[in-house]
Amino acid sequence: MLDNLILLTKVPVLNIQLLLDGLFIGAIFVLAAYGLALVWGVMNVKNLAQGEFVIMGGYFAWHLSTYGIHPILGMPIVCAIMFVFGWLLYITIIKWVITRDLFTSLLATFGIALVVQQALNLAYGPEVRTAASGFTTRSFFNGMVTIAEIKFVSFLLCIVLAAVVIIFMKRSRMGQAIRATAQDARAARVMGIDTERVYAFTYALNAAICGAAGVLISMIWVIQPFYGVVHSIRAFVIVTAAGLGNLPGVIIAGLGLGVAEQYSGFVLGAQFQQATVVGLLVVVLVWRQIQLSRHRQVVE
Amino acid sequence: MISLEVKNVSKSYGGVVANSNVSLEVPEGSITGLIGPNGSGKTTLFNSIVGFHPIDSGSIAFEGQEISRFRVQQIARLGLLRTFQQTRIYDKMNCVENLLISVPHRNEGLRNMFGSYSSGLIDKAEHLLEFVGLYQKRHLISGDLSFGQQKLLEFAMALMNEPKVLLLDEPTAGINPTLINGLIDRLKRANSEFGITLFVIEHNMRVIMNLAKSIYCLAHGELLVHGTPDEIQNDQRVIDAYLGAH
Amino acid sequence: MRSDQTPWWVYVLLLVGGIIAPLVFPAYTTQIAFLWLMILFALTWDLVGGQMGYNSLGNIFFFGAGMYISAVVQIGMFTDVGTYTSARGGEQLVLGYWDYFSSMFVGSIAAALGCVIFAIILGWVMFGLRGPYFAIGTLGIALSARELAGTWEWIGGGSGIAMPVYPGYPDEKSLVFYALIFVLAILTFICVRWLYSTRFALAINAIRDDEVKAEAMGIHTWRHKTFAWAVSAFFLGISGALFGNLTGFVEPLEVAFPTITFGIFMVVMSLLGGKGTLWGPVIGATVFHIVKEVTWTYLLGWQWVALGLLIIINVVFFQQGIMGWMQQKWPERFGVRVDKRMSKEAREGST
Numbered sequence: 001m002l003d004n005l006i007l008l009t010k011v012p013v014l015n016i017q018l019l020l021d022g023l024f025i026g027a028i029f030v031l032a033a034y035g036l037a038l039v040w041g042v043m044n045v046k047n048l049a050q051g052e053f054v055i056m057g058g059y060f061a062w063h064l065s066t067y068g069i070h071p072i073l074g075m076p077i078v079c080a081i082m083f084v085f086g087w088l089l090y091i092t093i094i095k096w097v098i099t100r101d102l103f104t105s106l107l108a109t110f111g112i113a114l115v116v117q118q119a120l121n122l123a124y125g126p127e128v129r130t131a132a133s134g135f136t137t138r139s140f141f142n143g144m145v146t147i148a149e150i151k152f153v154s155f156l157l158c159i160v161l162a163a164v165v166i167i168f169m170k171r172s173r174m175g176q177a178i179r180a181t182a183q184d185a186r187a188a189r190v191m192g193i194d195t196e197r198v199y200a201f202t203y204a205l206n207a208a209i210c211g212a213a214g215v216l217i218s219m220i221w222v223i224q225p226f227y228g229v230v231h232s233i234r235a236f237v238i239v240t241a242a243g244l245g246n247l248p249g250v251i252i253a254g255l256g257l258g259v260a261e262q263y264s265g266f267v268l269g270a271q272f273q274q275a276t277v278v279g280l281l282v283v284v285l286v287w288r289q290i291q292l293s294r295h296r297q298v299v300e
Numbered sequence: 301m302i303s304l305e306v307k308n309v310s311k312s313y314g315g316v317v318a319n320s321n322v323s324l325e326v327p328e329g330s331i332t333g334l335i336g337p338n339g340s341g342k343t344t345l346f347n348s349i350v351g352f353h354p355i356d357s358g359s360i361a362f363e364g365q366e367i368s369r370f371r372v373q374q375i376a377r378l379g380l381l382r383t384f385q386q387t388r389i390y391d392k393m394n395c396v397e398n399l400l401i402s403v404p405h406r407n408e409g410l411r412n413m414f415g416s417y418s419s420g421l422i423d424k425a426e427h428l429l430e431f432v433g434l435y436q437k438r439h440l441i442s443g444d445l446s447f448g449q450q451k452l453l454e455f456a457m458a459l460m461n462e463p464k465v466l467l468l469d470e471p472t473a474g475i476n477p478t479l480i481n482g483l484i485d486r487l488k489r490a491n492s493e494f495g496i497t498l499f500v501i502e503h504n505m506r507v508i509m510n511l512a513k514s515i516y517c518l519a520h521g522e523l524l525v526h527g528t529p530d531e532i533q534n535d536q537r538v539i540d541a542y543l544g545a546h
Numbered sequence: 547m548r549s550d551q552t553p554w555w556v557y558v559l560l561l562v563g564g565i566i567a568p569l570v571f572p573a574y575t576t577q578i579a580f581l582w583l584m585i586l587f588a589l590t591w592d593l594v595g596g597q598m599g600y601n602s603l604g605n606i607f608f609f610g611a612g613m614y615i616s617a618v619v620q621i622g623m624f625t626d627v628g629t630y631t632s633a634r635g636g637e638q639l640v641l642g643y644w645d646y647f648s649s650m651f652v653g654s655i656a657a658a659l660g661c662v663i664f665a666i667i668l669g670w671v672m673f674g675l676r677g678p679y680f681a682i683g684t685l686g687i688a689l690s691a692r693e694l695a696g697t698w699e700w701i702g703g704g705s706g707i708a709m710p711v712y713p714g715y716p717d718e719k720s721l722v723f724y725a726l727i728f729v730l731a732i733l734t735f736i737c738v739r740w741l742y743s744t745r746f747a748l749a750i751n752a753i754r755d756d757e758v759k760a761e762a763m764g765i766h767t768w769r770h771k772t773f774a775w776a777v778s779a780f781f782l783g784i785s786g787a788l789f790g791n792l793t794g795f796v797e798p799l800e801v802a803f804p805t806i807t808f809g810i811f812m813v814v815m816s817l818l819g820g821k822g823t824l825w826g827p828v829i830g831a832t833v834f835h836i837v838k839e840v841t842w843t844y845l846l847g848w849q850w851v852a853l854g855l856l857i858i859i860n861v862v863f864f865q866q867g868i869m870g871w872m873q874q875k876w877p878e879r880f881g882v883r884v885d886k887r888m889s890k891e892a893r894e895g896s897t
Contacts, residue, residue, distance in 0.1 A: 289674035412745070
């Protein structure tokens with residue numbers, strides 16, 4: 001462990017590798033976290049199935065790639081499927097938990113997560129998979145730093161996707177309705193906004209965003225039916241650390257988490273990477289609580 | 301003797317000044333009123349007193365003891381209790397249980413956690429429920445009661461706690477006008493029979509003029525005027541504040 | 547306060563049933579032992595989740611922690627833990643009756659105390675979190691414990707620890723462990739039933755209904771919350787110790803910290819039976835376990851999907867649970883009624 005730290009200081013170029021890998025993967029985390037923040041902020045549902053949506057999107061992309069459709073070209077299809085899936089989930093389940101206490105929505109989405117995991121396991125088996133992207137890997141600094149082109153492409157796609165979503169939220173009628181509902185659902189209803197539709201759309205949009213993130217994950221990393229939990233926890237870590245409705249915070253926390261994971265994986269060993277994520281969750285929650293306890297009273 | 305003394309208390313939320321340099325005194329055994337237009341900082345002051353949030357500056361003393369750095373529970377255990385504007389009760393428990401758990405928690409040791417309830421305590425709870433007129437409904441789940449009844453239940457819970465000073469945040473809001481007279485009577489009896497000092501926020505002028513001997517008026521977070529009901533009623537500044545001339 | 551109105555014959559029936567069940571159905575001894583374990587899970591979860599409103603998704607942590615503590619203590623009594631685990635199960639402790647049971651006893655006590663200490667430390671941190679943050683935070687604790695146990699070589703890492711071998715026949719072992727788990731479940735029930743008859747129960751119910759109000763009324767909320775969690779941890783710790791010995795092999799993913807099986811079963815069983823009631827968790831655990839055992843093998847790989855669907859249906863459409871449904875249907879049976887009298891002194895009918 002100490003050896004690895006010393007290696008990092010002796011060979012500074014390795015830092016570039018870790019940083020870049022962290023940023024490339026972190027950008028995808030930002031997407032999933034943004035979806036979570038959206039659903040959380042607009043309809044106050046803490047979606048524990050977030051990671052499963054990501055993995056689901058990844059499997060669909062992988063499935064399409066077996067028919068010879070390149071994952072990047074398959075992305076719109078995957079997003080469309082996930083959008084419909086999200087909408088269906090909303091009208092069958094989420095609709096009923098939205099007004100109930102928060103634990104209900106948490107547990108209901110946990111149930112969804114369980115069903116999705118197991119269904120994926122039955123459909124695709126427990127093997128770890130990666131969708132072939134056909135890009136090559138380039139080396140720099142005499143091979144000290146290697147960057148898969150696909151990672152860079154996926155980073156660019158992340159930026160494009162995020163920009164599309166942000167412009168959509170700012171400009172389109174639906175986007176404005178979503179933001180109005182997030183601020184005050186009752187007022188929005190009085191002003192004639194169909195909040196039911198807004199909620200359904202928000203949840204479906206979240207599923208689509210996660211689906212897109214999953215497509216990217218399937219190309220630059222690995223997917224497996226049970227890897228969703230960690231993605232959910234990542235999204236929670238990012239949103240909790242950044243705070244709701246804080247888009248720059250989500251971006252910074254997401255990229256930071258990506259980098260932190262790369263570093264901990266390198267320094268502590270790959271088997272600690274998941275433990276780091278979960279440990280960070282506890283740390284972020286505790287940190288949040290210490291912040292609150294500076295006040296005389298614990299605020300909800 | 302002064303029971304509660306607030307000196308130069310200021311509190312602001314991110315630039316919005318809710319209280320600025322407020323000083324007031326609540327004498328022991330009195331009924332003191334606090335009025336002011338909406339948004340004048342009355343509830344903020346209450347929250348500062350009972351420890352819901354830290355104050356920016358100033359001091360709050362209860363029976364001579366500085367409490368501005370205490371937490372909510374410590375202050376409640378000293379015997380300084382508040383009710384809420386949006387009534388708060390334990391809504392999945394019945395009325396008797398709501399009262400039984402509201403016993404004073406002063407000097408409570410670990411062993412008290414596991415005591416059972418003496419019949420004397422149950423008698424007391426039922427007596428207080430009778431006092432506020434909820435005896436018939438004492439076995440109903442309190443969340444099923446009407447808003448006015450919940451308000452009365454919250455008042456009974458506060459009495460069960462045997463506070464020395466009780467801060468009431470709009471006790472008559474949402475209560476049927478015909479019941480208000482009965483409530484005024486009960487508040488007065490709580491003051492005279494149980495010896496509880498009352499500090500009351502109230503919007504209903506008829507109620508507060510009838511109830512309090514001494515009234516403070518806040519406007520824009522600052523103390524505007526202090527006086528007897530008659531003085532307050534005839535004070536041009538108070539009238540201006542309510543009519544928005546400020 | 548809310549004294550338990552259950553007729554005495556229910557208890558007699560349960561006790562007799564529990565004692566003769568393994569004798570009548572010897573082939574199902576372990577399954578019935580699991581039923582008692584499930585009842586214990588549901589009861590301990592409901593104490594914190596149902597009665598106090600702190601919905602934990604990570605109570606399974608105490609089960610696994612207890613299991614590991616007892617394993618380390620039991621093995622440490624006879625040999626060096628580090629060298630024992632580095633053999634990766636190639637070596638197993640063979641003990642006589644006295645050594646086996648005395649070490650298991652010591653291990654269980656250590657597990658219980660260790661879990662209580664864990665509960666106090668974790669409670670100090672976690673009880674600042676409210677609502678969904680508490681649920682996610684506790685889930686995080688269970689998951690990180692599982693990850694850490696998997697990487698900690700001294701306790702065997704991912705390949706686990708082999709527990710001491712039971713000195714007698716397998717049939718005898720399952721009967722002995724049946725008895726131990728049965729007694730532990732009964733003790734848990736008695737403890738919880740007693741707690742619900744004291745003012746402790748009203749205090750934690752008050753915390754559930756409105757913690758801000760409870761604080762404003764001066765209730766010692768932190769003390770009550772920590773104690774409730776510690777009781778829960780105490781029994782879960784012992785149950786973990788017993789379970790580890792029954793399985794004979796402690797491993798982080800499937801045995802010690804089975805977050806999505808036992809960890810979620812606890813919640814589902816309490817909800818199914820009706821959370822916040824004394825009998826709800828017992829009924830929920832019984833129904834859940836029997837239905838699960840009967841249908842599991844017929845579902846052919848679809849069990850987990852069915853379980854997820856059950857959680858969703860349970861949470862979304864039947865959240866009040868069996869007991870809650872009964873209380874809604876017959877409120878008078880549960881003492882919810884209007885008194886005709888206006889006051890204590892007035893006679894019935896004179897309104």
